[in-house]
Amino acid sequence: xxxxxxxxxxxxxxxxxxxxxxxxxxxxxxxxxxxxxxxxxxxxxxxxxxxxxxxxxxxxxxxxxxxxxxxxxxxxxxxxxxxxxxxxxxxxx
Numbered sequence: 001x002x003x004x005x006x007x008x009x010x011x012x013x014x015x016x017x018x019x020x021x022x023x024x025x026x027x028x029x030x031x032x033x034x035x036x037x038x039x040x041x042x043x044x045x046x047x048x049x050x051x052x053x054x055x056x057x058x059x060x061x062x063x064x065x066x067x068x069x070x071x072x073x074x075x076x077x078x079x080x081x082x083x084x085x086x087x088x089x090x091x092x093x
Contacts, residue, residue: 012036019075021068021088029053029065038076046070067091 008031015038016027033052035041046069054061070091075081084090 009036019072020086021071026065026068032056041072041076044069044073046073049073064088 008028013024013027013031016022016030016035017024019038022030030041033049033056046066049069050061050063050066053065068088068091071086071088074085074091
């Protein structure tokens with residue numbers, strides 16, 4: 001994934017916000033990381049996503065983002081989900 005300079009698509013951002021733990025800012029982060037659909041997130045490695053976001057930000061990003069990414073990848077890959085795993089804080093180390 002690379003940095004996006006494209007204008008964010010409101011429908012894509014809206015679809016990202018359907019994921020647990022993803023609000024307006026994180027949806028925009030996903031867009032800026034190069035994701036354009038929920039399917040784009042299916043095969044992703046949350047650790048690599050976190051490292052990519054830190055690189056884009058040019059600074060340390062709170063580790064909670066890693067937990068959100070773990071939750072997001074789990075959710076896009078599982079239609080039937082355990083309710084407790086839809087909460088990002090349950091994805092801590």
